[in-house]
Amino acid sequence: MSYVPETNLAFLTLSVCILLSVQKLASSQQEDLISCPCVLVSANELQEDPDGGCIASGQTEMGWIDPVGDTDAYTFYGYPGQGVAIEMAEIEDKGSFWPRLQLYDPNGKRVKDVYGYYVARIEDYQLQATGVYTLVASSKYPGNGRYGLSVTLFPTTDTRGLYPMGPNPPDGNAVSCGVSMLTWQPVTGATGYDVFLAAGACSPLEKIAENLPGASVQVGDLLEQGQYYWQVVAHTPGGDIKGPVWCFSVEPCQGCTLTATAAGRGSVFVDPQGPSYPCGQQVQVLAT
């Protein structure tokens, strides 16, 4: 932030990272939302074990089932008449690792459950519903290991605009100093969007906005440290289209900087002196 003073004396009070209380969530609730595990991890962990996320046709993801009992959830978009082939193959066995794949349709119904000693395969399954499918990777027996997971849809589809995707904050990311707006990529033909939000993994998703005209929602200021989960449902003339459940975490504010510079012959004083301030700090700027 920079400030150029006028020639006359002026007092300005600036607020750095204004702290507001977390917006109270609306009371309405949708009960049949897809339950999609969403795991928050660090950048290093993301490279080693993404713990799931969106997976596109033709893409191969590497991940770990570790520790014992770990499950990774991937999502992809499909429609009736499409075939899908999915393979989860062992790369490294740390002990009793039996790859297991469970496929859930857009309504949350499990439609496939397969496992194998080295590889679990779902071969040429015909999709029956339109929407976001969830693929849960795990080990059939208590064990852990590394795997490669690939999904092939045929015919392939350009999924841009077909369902809510491209969340910001990005799925699984950590955000410092809070979040005030959530955005996503528009769905083609959408007439409005409902947005659901949960503060914490153990809280239900609650509707915070209804029939929004655009692909964004103001959430006040989500400043409280913790994990947040959210989902967008697009209204279209052909019916509602649910997006995946996304997540992000809010981390403590690391502080803000304020730089005030004078233009020409003026001068500027900041009280207290910066340039770094904690969140919520009020500062007074004197320009002469």
Ligand SMILES: [Ca+2]
């Ligand atoms: Ca994992």
